[in-house]
Amino acid sequence: MKYAFIIGSNAFIVPSRVVAYRDQNEDKEFLRINSVYHDLPAKTAETFLDIDLHIKDTGGQPVNMVSDKLEASANYHVLKERNFVKVLRADGSLLIHIHQLDEDAAMNLEHNITAELEVNTPIAVIRITGEFLLGALDITAENEKLYINDLGYGNSVLAGTNQLKFTAEGVVL
DSSP states (O other), X not given: OOEEEEETTEEEEESOSEEEEXXXXXXXEEEEEEEOOOOOOTTSOOOOOEEEEEEEOTTSXXXXXXXXXXXXXXXEEEEEETTEEEEEETTSOEEEEEEEXXXXXXXXXXXXXXXXXXXXXXXXXXXXEEEEEETTEEEEEOSSOEEETTEEEOSOEEEOSSOEEEXXXXXXX
16 A cells, blocks of 8 residues: 655655654654544545654654554644544644545645556555654745755655655655
């Protein structure tokens, strides 16, 4: 099964439901997709996006979630629907938003992305936005760009055979 991660105007299609990062020569898990939302008939059990998350806010405060539940973090609030998980700061501003796009939204992305989605047919298309830290990496994921420290990425579509990983040198698949 493949997953497509949309970050900024970039798409990364990989056979792993885990996104990692390299911290001091050690690979660490940042995001794990435990389950995805499926639009099923009313008589079947409801499905939803369920994640594990391990990040730091821009001040260095750890934010850890297991199965959409924050671990000992009173400074944050989780807003959850069947197809997204948002972590909000105490002031209501966004720390991170993990959103599973429906098929219509995914197919309305830029043509270079939709062409790759058609070829690779991922099980889910997951958009990530926010501003947070992964170890020593400063990540900013906006609608148009992905920044890893001061390196900006825009309008790229990459499909790989390995796990998606953020490093100081950039994105590795």
